[in-house]
Structure formats: structure tokens, C-alpha cells
Amino acid sequence: xxxKSLIALDWGTSNLRATWIDAQxxxxxxxxxxxGIMAVQNxxxxxxxxxxxxxxLAHSNAVCIASGMIGSRQGWQEAPYLDCPASLHSAAAALVxxxxxPHANKPRRNLYIVPGVRCRSSTGQWxxxxxxxxxxxxxxxxxxxxxxxxxxxxxxxxxxxxxxGQIERFSTYMTGELFAVLSQHSILGRLMQPGPFSAxxxxxxxxxxxxxxxxxxxxxxxxxxxxxxxxxxxxGLQDYLSGMLIGIELGSAKTQLSPAQCTQAMTLIGDAALCxxxxxxxxxxxxxxxxxxxxxxxxxxxxxxxxxxxx
Amino acid sequence: xxxKSLIALDWGTSNLRATWIDAQxxxxxxxxxxxGIMAVQNxxxxxxxxxxxxxxLAHSNAVCIASGMIGSRQGWQEAPYLDCPASLHSAAAALVxxxxxPHANKPRRNLYIVPGVRCRSSTGQWxxxxxxxxxxxxxxxxxxxxxxxxxxxxxxxxxxxxxxGQIERFSTYMTGELFAVLSQHSILGRLMQPGPFSAxxxxxxxxxxxxxxxxxxxxxxxxxxxxxxxxxxxxGLQDYLSGMLIGIELGSAKTQLSPAQCTQAMTLIGDAALCxxxxxxxxxxxxxxxxxxxxxxxxxxxxxxxxxxxx
Numbered sequence: 001x002x003x004k005s006l007i008a009l010d011w012g013t014s015n016l017r018a019t020w021i022d023a024q025x026x027x028x029x030x031x032x033x034x035x036g037i038m039a040v041q042n043x044x045x046x047x048x049x050x051x052x053x054x055x056x057l058a059h060s061n062a063v064c065i066a067s068g069m070i071g072s073r074q075g076w077q078e079a080p081y082l083d084c085p086a087s088l089h090s091a092a093a094a095l096v097x098x099x100x101x102p103h104a105n106k107p108r109r110n111l112y113i114v115p116g117v118r119c120r121s122s123t124g125q126w127x128x129x130x131x132x133x134x135x136x137x138x139x140x141x142x143x144x145x146x147x148x149x150x151x152x153x154x155x156x157x158x159x160x161x162x163x164x165g166q167i168e169r170f171s172t173y174m175t176g177e178l179f180a181v182l183s184q185h186s187i188l189g190r191l192m193q194p195g196p197f198s199a200x201x202x203x204x205x206x207x208x209x210x211x212x213x214x215x216x217x218x219x220x221x222x223x224x225x226x227x228x229x230x231x232x233x234x235x236g237l238q239d240y241l242s243g244m245l246i247g248i249e250l251g252s253a254k255t256q257l258s259p260a261q262c263t264q265a266m267t268l269i270g271d272a273a274l275c276x277x278x279x280x281x282x283x284x285x286x287x288x289x290x291x292x293x294x295x296x297x298x299x300x301x302x303x304x305x306x307x308x309x310x311x
Numbered sequence: 312x313x314x315k316s317l318i319a320l321d322w323g324t325s326n327l328r329a330t331w332i333d334a335q336x337x338x339x340x341x342x343x344x345x346x347g348i349m350a351v352q353n354x355x356x357x358x359x360x361x362x363x364x365x366x367x368l369a370h371s372n373a374v375c376i377a378s379g380m381i382g383s384r385q386g387w388q389e390a391p392y393l394d395c396p397a398s399l400h401s402a403a404a405a406l407v408x409x410x411x412x413p414h415a416n417k418p419r420r421n422l423y424i425v426p427g428v429r430c431r432s433s434t435g436q437w438x439x440x441x442x443x444x445x446x447x448x449x450x451x452x453x454x455x456x457x458x459x460x461x462x463x464x465x466x467x468x469x470x471x472x473x474x475x476g477q478i479e480r481f482s483t484y485m486t487g488e489l490f491a492v493l494s495q496h497s498i499l500g501r502l503m504q505p506g507p508f509s510a511x512x513x514x515x516x517x518x519x520x521x522x523x524x525x526x527x528x529x530x531x532x533x534x535x536x537x538x539x540x541x542x543x544x545x546x547g548l549q550d551y552l553s554g555m556l557i558g559i560e561l562g563s564a565k566t567q568l569s570p571a572q573c574t575q576a577m578t579l580i581g582d583a584a585l586c587x588x589x590x591x592x593x594x595x596x597x598x599x600x601x602x603x604x605x606x607x608x609x610x611x612x613x614x615x616x617x618x619x620x621x622x
Contacts, residue, residue: 125533181492214525222436
């Protein structure tokens with residue numbers, strides 16, 4: 001007997017975030033803990049799940065659905081990638097289930113894992129995502145719309161102009177991770193000093209990145225020389241690098257867009273402060289943007305839940 | 312009284328390499344130690360110098376000339392950058408001297424430090440080098456020639472078509488450092504396994520880098536997916552990344568070259584194995600290359616010595 005409630009799990013590399021949603025779609029409660037797949041030892045995923053929402057599971061027949069790295073080879077159970085174009089309905093039809101009932105003598109209870117999505121470029125390189133597809137479905141992007149999910153591996157996701165919620169293609173940019181490794185482990189970090197956000201240095205970085213994105217490996221060195229020559233203060237160098245890497249991403253991604261895509265507002269999904277940086281950078285590039293609602297993962301998982309008609 | 316011999320010092324960040332050259336230009340002896348400026352504590356540069364060649368200094372009146380990071384702000388004495396176009400003669404006229412006589416009651420004895428060179432792009436970013444200018448002068452690059460100095464911060468240096476040994480402009484690419492930080496500190500390193508050099512994976516990386524250099528932050532992620540999807544074996548991923556970063560550098564640098572520069576052989580200066588990788592990548596890009604003689608720093612320092620006419 002189902003009670004039509006849903007436990008929506010955003011289960012990534014570092015964190016596990018659970019949202020309990022009633023039959024009408026109202027959030028009952030939200031919890032999170034540092035229980036991402038890298039933190040789970042010896043495959044004790046059931047224990048991690050019960051530690052975050054064991055009481056919800058005990059007191060309801062809620063359906064559990066998870067998206068994110070939990071469906072990767074390093075996760076609980078691999079959920080093979082869907083190929084683009086990939087719709088919410090194809091994901092709902094391809095859910096992979098694992099048994100979450102901890103007692104061997106009790107009936108099986110399922111956790112459903114959303115598959116990731118992949119696409120291949122004309123030159124043969126694959127691109128993959130896990131979790132972002134569910135966020136995109138939760139964000140209600142308009143037909144033919146484009147959304148950007150900034151982060152460690154920033155994603156640009158294009159939706160079909162014909163079919164609602166169908167992911168047509170996407171591209172990953174290593175922007176966030178390049179920022180982390182270059183500021184922490186390269187010579188570019190040597191002259192950096194902490195300081196308040198410098199809008200001016202950020203914007204200068206964006207402009208150079210946009211203009212010179214085809215020479216990324218070259219212009220990154222100018223973060224060093226801008227510090228050496230006193231063009232940017234030590235407190236502004238982090239923002240200069242951040243702006244430059246976002247500018248490089250935008251400059252590169254822009255060349256792949258259709259004229260129609262360039263004129264409509266792009267949907268930004270993710271951490272508010274990071275999305276604000278992208279909104280600023282997009283404005284410099286002459287592109288409008290809007291923000292997705294918070295909790296897009298839970299919204300997307302609920303749509304999959306409804307599409308699947310578990311009852 | 313000078314004996315017309317020269318102690319040529321290649322004094323970089325990590326290493327100090329000394330070559331004693333007689334009046335006829337023949338090498339008497341070469342030594343090196345891990346005495347780069349980062350290894351010298353409390354400004355004890357005199358001690359570092361004597362530990363590598365104190366006996367040469369004691370038994371001769373040899374002139375000492377050094378190039379490299381020793382002339383940087385973190386070095387012994389800052390030797391201000393020369394602006395491009397910069398010739399060997401302008402460097403010889405701008406040598407900066409420090410006293411290397413350790414005893415206060417004895418007459419001064421000089422170490423001459425070669426200035427670095429800088430140039431500025433049309434969009435205002437500076438580029439700098441210290442040490443590479445001397446290697447270029449030592450390499451006897453033909454009029455209008457171009458040389459590449461692969462490494463942590465790879466340099467492309469264009470020589471004047473009119474004036475012998477005049478450095479017209481140059482560009483730095485962070486290729487070597489990007490390789491190091493991405494393979495050691497990013498997700499791209501996770502799937503990598505050590506193995507023998509894979510010419511095939513290296514060449515595949517070069518081709519993609521050349522083609523897609525304008526999308527560097529995007530295609531780098533394909534090192535991850537090529538591993539995930541089994542397109543490149545774990546043992547080949549390092550060479551795939553290495554090829555891709557060199558390809559990105561070449562693709563970017565190529566767009567800055569004149570048609571004349573593209574048809575002549577480029578001079579490769581540096582570590583033989585690394586230069587071989589660049590020669591392979593250049594061949595894939597349809598560009599000829601040749602190798603500079605070994606010991607270009609000592610050769611360049613001797614030219615500066617002769618130009619300066621210390622006697």
C-alpha cells in the first residue's frame with residue numbers, strides 16, 4: 001500500500017540530500033548530510049540512507065527515488081546512461097531499482113535510481129552527466145531553451161524546440177575544477193591574497209576570457225603577469241581568474257549556440273552566489289538570464305515519480 | 312686582470328647549473344645542483360654560488376654571468392625586464408651586477424645578471440620570461456624564425472625578420488603546469504594508470520586539441536569520458552591529456568603566425584624527450600621543426616659576454 005508520498009534523494013559525490021514530499025507536492029521535511037558516495041564505506045549505502053531518513057521510511061510507504069552519482073559505477077548500482085535526445089519519460093522508464101529493506105526476511109522495498117544522460121560530439125568525444133538532467137527537468141525550461149548549471153563541471157544543456165523537457169545536447173566545461181586546481185596548486189595562486197569580491201577584476205577577467213577564449217592556455221598566464229605588473233591587486237587575482245575562466249566558458253559555448261538561443265534568457269541552475277557570477281558574465285556577453293527555482297532536484301524527481309505512476 | 316674565461320650560470324627556480332668556458336669558447340667543466348632560488352635560504356646566494364663553483368672562482372678571474380629567475384624579485388637582485396623588441400646587445404647593455412666577493416675587506420667582484428624580457432598584447436596583458444631569452448640567443452635562430460621552448464610555461468618566441476637575434480614578440484602557454492595540476496589534482500587523474508608511452512593516444516589527443524583548441528575547458532573533460540567509456544585505456548590517458556594540451560597550445564599559437572612562419576622549420580629548445588613530443592605534434596599540424604643544440608644557455612651567455620667586452 002503506497003501513501004503517494006515521495007522521498008526524493010539528491011545523492012552526489014559529497015552529499016546526500018533528502019526531501020520528503022506529500023501526495024500534493026508539498027515538502028514535509030528536508031535533510032542533508034555528508035553522505036555522498038565518496039563518504040560511504042564498504043558499500044554501506046542502506047545504512048547511509050537510513051541514517052538520513054530511516055524514520056520517514058519506517059512511518060510511511062513513501063516511494064524513494066534518487067538521482068546523481070549514486071547511479072554511477074562507483075555508486076550503489078550503475079544506472080546506464082540514456083543517450084540524447086533524452087526525455088523525462090525515457091528516464092522514468094529506465095529507472096534502476098535496488099532493495100533498501102535491511103532485513104532479509106522482510107519483503108523487498110525499492111530505491112529507484114535515475115539514469116544519467118550522455119551525448120557524443122561530431123568528433124567522437126562523449127559527454128556525460130548524472131543528476132543535472134533531473135535538475136533540468138525540475139527547472140521547467142521553455143521549449144528550445146538553454147540552461148547553465150555552473151559548478152565544478154559546469155554544464156550547458158540545450159532543450160528541444162519541439163518536445164517539452166527533452167534534452168537535445170549538452171556540453172561540460174571544467175571551469176570550477178580549473179579554478180580550484182589553478183588557484184590552489186599552480187603558480188597563479190602564489191600572488192593571490194584573500195579579499196572581498198572585486199566586481200571590477202571579475203569583469204576584467206570575463207572580458208578577456210570572452211575575447212580570447214581560443215587562447216585559454218595562453219591568457220591564463222596573464223593572471224600571473226597581472227599580479228607581477230601590478231595591474232590587479234593580490235586581493236583581486238582570485239576574482240580575475242574566476243572571471244577569466246567563466247569568460248572562457250561563455251566565449252566557447254557561445255560559438256555553439258543558434259541565433260535564437262542567444263536572444264532568449266538562459267536559465268541558471270545552482271548555487272545562488274555562483275549563478276550571480278554567471279548572470280554578471282552573461283550580461284557582459286550581452287546574454288539575458290533568469291534563475292531556476294530552488295530545489296530543482298526534488299521538483300525533477302517528483303515529475304519522474306508522477307510520470308512513472310508507481311501506484 | 313681578466314683571464315677571458317667565463318662562468319655561465321643558468322640559475323632558475325629549482326636548479327643552478329654552472330658551465331666554465333675558456334677564452335676560445337670550449338667548455339672546461341659543467342656542474343649543477345639543486346640550488347635554484349627556491350632552495351636558497353635567507354638570501355644566501357653567495358654561499359650557493361661558491362658551493363657550485365667556488366674553486367673556479369678561486370683559481371681564475373673568470374667573469375660570471377647568470378640568467379634565469381635569479382634576476383626576478385624573488386631572486387638575488389631584480390634585473391628589470393627589457394621591452395620587446397629586445398636584442399642580445401640591449402640585454403648586454405642592461406646587465407645588473409651584484410658583488411660576489413664574500414670578504415668585506417677584499418675588492419668587489421661582480422656577478423652579472425641578464426634582464427628578463429617582456430611584451431604586451433594588444434588587449435593589454437603582459438607576458439614575461441627570464442632565462443628563455445638567453446636560450447633563444449644561444450640557439451642561433453634564423454632571421455624571422457620562430458622557436459618553441461616547451462615546459463611548465465611553454466614559450467613561443469618570434470625573431471625579427473630584419474635584425475639578427477632580435478626578439479620581436481613571444482607568448483607563454485601554461486601547458487606543462489596544466490598537465491601537472493590536472494593529472495595530479497583533478498578528476499582527470501583518477502582513471503590514469505602508469506604505462507609505456509602510447510603514441511596512438513598522444514596523437515589522438517593532439518588532433519582533438521588542434522581542432523578544438525577554442526573549446527579547451529570543454530574538451531579537457533573528454534579525458535574523463537574517454538576513460539569512462541573505454542575509448543582510451545587507463546595507461547594511455549596521461550599521453551592523451553599530454554597530447555591534447557600540446558594540441559591546444561599549437562592550435563592556439565598557429566592562429567597567431569604569419570604564412571611565412573608556418574612554412575619554415577620551428578626551432579625546438581629544451582628537454583629532448585619533451586621536444587620530441589612537440590616535434591610529433593607539430594608534424595601532425597603540418598609544421599616542420601628542428602632541434603637547437605644542447606647547452607643553449609651557456610652559448611647565449613657567452614654571446615652576451617662577448618657583446619659586452621668586459622676586458
